[in-house]
Amino acid sequence: MRYAALPALILAAGLAGCVTGSPDGRVQTSTEAKRETMTGAVSAPLRDLNVLRTKIPDVLLQAMADPYARPPNTRCNTLIALVQPLDEALGADLDVPQTTEDDLLSRETAYGAVASVTSDAIPFRGWVRKLTGAERHDEYVQAAIxxxxxxxxxxxxxxxxxxxxxxxxxxxxxxxxPVVTQGFKPKFPTRKTP
Structure with missing residues (x-):
């Protein structure tokens, strides 16, 4: 009986250095990971134990330090080069139309149910998340996002x-x-002076 937990400890030790993210490379909180993929749903207990952690890309850490830092210059090529890594880390922006699938809601519900069952294997899950630092790490990930x-x-x-x-x-x-393009000069109405 004393050795019954040994396989779980070996698995946890082997995964201790693992970091996670979405299949498309986007940064996710534990809650998002549980809802979006079966792997995320099944690995929920490891996230709760803070064995699996989301790695925060450098571009988001820099944004946390100063989100309003002036870029070295404001040429369009420079701005594109600064926005693209953020798009990779965060996924599509709000201005990009989302392609929706008919079964997206049902998949999220199914993955959420699997995550709920796997998370229920941990007694006092809320306290475990606090004690292991998983809750604090998720808050840090959300702040970075x-x-x-x-x-x-x-x-x-x-x-x-x-x-x-x-x-x-x-x-x-x-x-x-329409998208504003270079060379666009807005015409402002001028006041007539008497």
Missing amino acids: TAGGVRRAYLKGLGESKGCKPPATPSHVKAGT
Whole structure:
């Protein structure tokens, strides 16, 4: 009986250095990982024990340090080079239309149910997450995602003010408005003086 937990300990020790993310490379919190893939749902207890952790890319750590840091220059090529790593870490921005699948909701529900069953294997799960640091790490991951989103929005705002093309500016596809291109000069009404 004393050795019954030995295989689980060996597995946990082997996975201790593992880091996780979504299949497309996007950073995820534990909650997102549990809902989006079967692997994430099954690995929920390892995330709760803080054995599996989400690695935060450097681009998001830099965004956490100063999301409004001025870029070295505001040329469109520079802004594109700064936005693309954020897109890779965060996934599609809000201005990009999402392709929806009919069974997306049912898959998330099924993965959530699997994650619930696997997580229930840990008694006092909430306390375990607190004691192992898993909850604190998830909060840190969420803060990094938020900072990355703010950084991307800031850079896209700079790009739009310079008349850059996407991805250095919002696409406006969802809003149905045209994309502003370089050379665009807005015409402001002038006041007539008497």
